[in-house]
Amino acid sequence: NEFLGNQQMLPVFAPNNTWDQRVKWEVFEQDGVTPTDKALISPFGVLTLLKEGNVKIVATALDGSGVTGSYDYNIQFTITNPLFVGATATASSSNYGNDYTPVKAILSNHGSFAGWSSGEGTTYNNPQWLQVEFAQPTVLNQIDVYTTESYFKMRDFDVQYWKDGQWVNVYSVKDNTNVIINIRFAELMTTKIRVICYVGDTAGITRIDSIEVYNDASAYGELYAEPPPGWVLVSQGAPVTPYNGMIVHDGVQSNLTDGNLGTLSGASTEFIDLYLDLGQKKSLGYVTIHYARHWNKTNKVYVSDDAVNWTEVVSGDGGIGKYEYLQNTTTTSITDLNVFGALLPANTTGRYVRISSDQVYVNINEIQVYSTNAPYVVPPSGMHLISQGAPVTPYNGMIIHDGVQSNLTDGNLGTLSGASTEFIDLYLDLGQKKSLDYVTIHYARHWNKTNKIYVSDDATNWTEVVSGDGGIGKYEYLLNTTTTSITDHNVFGALLPANTKGRYVRIRSDQVYVNINEIQVYSTNAPYVELPSGMHLISQGAPVTPYNGMIVHDGAQSNLTDGNLGTLSGASTAFIDLYLDLGQKKSLDYIAIHYARHWNKTNKVYVSDDAVNWTEVVSGDGGIGKYEYLQNTTTTSITDHNVFGALLPANTKGRYVRIRSDQVYVNINEIQVYSKDAG
Incomplete structure (x- = not known):
């Protein structure tokens, strides 16, 4: 019997004019005794088909006679995806009354309301899931999830596979707006997969019209791929170099590897061609590019060991109707944002990764290169x-x-x-x-x-x-x-x-x-540092001199080194810039500044031997949300008092210590400079 939805069973009595024709419906394995998981039957004889195989349907007369009748039913589904042949679909709950059963999600019917829906509401405390268990361990590298259109889409969900006795995420989605979710990843072997949903449609129902799995994803076109779980970003902060005469506009090229999708750089020429230097030859597995506008031409990725001899590893047609390797496969406007994501061929290695596309006025937000092996990373600058x-x-x-x-x-x-x-x-x-x-x-x-x-x-x-x-x-x-x-x-x-x-x-x-x-x-954020033990205060009573035209107000500048936190001095200009004279060149290890109001700009410390030539030794962003070197990291008011405390770099020496900050009407109670050396 071909699967066509729920089946209504009817009893046939002999003689046909039997007065009491009530029956009890049951469904068993083929032996007529063993309970089955292949089908369900309602008290009214509606048979819901769940899995392929043979079952026996039994009707028992309720007139007290105990007479039974049975029917052997062969359940067959039209499964077109070869990896699903013999597979079993189960779910946390199901809307059996409307025939939205788990098995319908693996029949490759991609239309809305063609598959499974949950029988219960969906929340983070009560997630709903659909699981597919394969007939044997199966190798795959792509899962496509089809949810229902309009406001019936699943919104927050994970796609997982079974590994070593537990579920492992292969893809996570929040605030989903797509009907079709194409997921590419490194080849893996598993016995089962599942989609677990935490936020369903507007009614709280989880709906999956279809799931498809593939191993040879290339047979289905060059699809956008997410970075596989466990792969490591190796391009953060990598230098970016224009190539072949590309002219940079709208931001420096370092924006492309700064980890900030809000910055960008691009090309004012008719093409984009640039490369990243990863510092050393590495194993390379995946590249993603966040565009400030859609690329509708052929987009290429190359690798090299010397930035001279290049090997093409990816080439995708981003044109309308093709959308190869692109996340947004419906846009018809080249001004739309998009994301390019591609797995690189197995065993790809290189120090340099080059991006090339024939586009006019193209901006990029970020280029990210991932490796299957996690490399050693030196402490990035600015840490x-x-x-x-x-x-x-x-x-x-x-x-x-x-x-x-x-x-x-x-x-x-x-x-x-x-x-x-x-x-x-x-x-x-x-x-x-x-x-x-x-x-x-x-x-x-x-x-x-x-x-x-x-x-x-x-x-x-x-x-x-x-x-x-x-x-x-x-x-x-x-x-x-x-x-x-x-x-x-x-x-x-x-x-x-x-x-x-x-x-x-x-x-x-x-x-x-x-x-x-x-x-x-x-x-990356510089924290406030308490005064370390063993330090000696060396700035008490040091003369203080305004610098660069700073105008002093609200107290003499000598108040800043008098040892009294109740006295103050400040600046009526739009900045504070002054220096202390320690009398002779000394080893300098720590500085603390007690403010009469919070400084929310960049605050700098310099040292000098002659009060003319200055070396910057500390620079901290005191802005709200950063609070670098500041004790109070919750204030949102610039009128709040605060304390700046910072260790100076090893071997810092100088006679003069200078403080600079671009603030208006700023007061300071005390500036204190410390050294590990006494005297």
């Missing part, structure tokens, strides 16, 4: 070390040996600490929740196992943010990628995911007798 002196605590029974754990944040690569257990597991306390961007670990021996980093707000609930395989041949996040000995020193360096925050940073690795020299955590 601030925030873990110096942070307390270190062993975790999960780790036993410390070869030096106290405080050695790990003392700033000295010559000291160390480690574990005599078969693992290292410890965490740093940064004192308060902070923005976290980069971690580096200097090992006294190479770690060749999986090395993990977690963050937490409470040192109890941990979120994994980095996991790298340090094994020989992988060397993920490791500086030395040629060693074959675990006794060799090495350095681990990794960027953390965007918007990572936490007070505690935890390091975990399954190694035996492992020593570490130093753990360093960095942030």
Whole structure:
């Protein structure tokens, strides 16, 4: 029997004029005894078909006679997708009454209301899911999800596959507006997939008209692909160079790798042709380009080891009706924003990645290159070390040996600490929740196992943010990628995911007798620094001189070094610019400035030997939301008092210390300069 929806069963009585024709309906496996999951039957004889196979439908007379009748039913569905042959579809709940059953979602009927819908409302506390279990382990690299048009679309959902006893996300969607969601990823093998929805349509119902899975995605056209889960961004901050005479306009090319989709750069010529320098040859797996306008010509990606000899690895026609590798496949306007996303051929490697397209006045927001292997990353410029002196605590029974754990944040690569257990597991306390961007670990021996980093707000609930395989041949996040000995020193360096925050940073690795020299955590935001112990105040009573035309008001400038936080001085101009004379050249290590009102501009500190030639040593953005080097990081009023506190770079020396900020009517209570050296 071909699947055509719910089937109405009718009893036939002999003789046909039997007075009581009530029956009890049941459906079993073919033996007539074993319960079945292939079909359901209602008290009124409506048969809902769920899976292919043979079932026996049994009707039992309710007149007390116990007479039964049966019917053998062969359930067959028209499954056109070869990977779904023999598959089983199940769901958290289903609208069986309207025949929106799970199996209908794998019959390749892509029209609205052609598939499954949930029988319950959908919320984050009660997510609804549709699962497909394959007849055997199946290799795939593409999943297409068809939801219902108009206001019946699913909005927030994950697409997942089964791996090692748990569900793993392959794609996540929030605020979905598309009817068709095409998902490309690195080839994987699994026994089942599912779509789990947290926000359904406007009525709270989850609707999936169809799911398709493919292994050879090229047979279905060059589709837009998302970056596969677990792949690593390797192009952040990479230098960008125009090529073949391309003329840059509308922003510097460094905007293209700054991690900010709000900045852009482009070409005023009739083409765009530029390349990224990744710093060293790397394994390359995926490229995405965020356009400020749609590219409707042929778009190409090349790789090279020398920026001279190029190998084409991707070529896609972005023209209307083709939309190869483009996320928006319905636009007919070249002014629409779009995103290009393409998997690169297996085993692609190179130091340079080049983008080329024949477009006029094209702007790009961001170019991102991903690798299947996580490379070592040096601390990016502009990062601030925030873990110096942070307390270190062993975790999960780790036993410390070869030096106290405080050695790990003392700033000295010559000291160390480690574990005599078969693992290292410890965490740093940064004192308060902070923005976290980069971690580096200097090992006294190479770690060749999986090395993990977690963050937490409470040192109890941990979120994994980095996991790298340090094994020989992988060397993920490791500086030395040629060693074959675990006794060799090495350095681990990794960027953390965007918007990572936490007070505690935890390091975990399954190694035996492992020593570490130093753990360093960095942030793009410079935090306020408390006065370190052992520092000596060297600026008390130092003369203060206005500079660059600053006009003093509200008290003599000598108030700024009198040791009294109740006195003040300031500027009636649109800026403050003044310097202290320490009497002679000294070692300088820390500065604190007590403000009578919050400074929300860029605040700078300079040093000099002659009060003429200045060297900038600190620059912090005090703006709302940044609060660099500021103690109060919640104020939204520029009239609030605040304190600026910053460590100066190592080996900073000078006789004169200058403060500069572009503020109007700013008052200061005290400026204090400290040195590790007494006197």
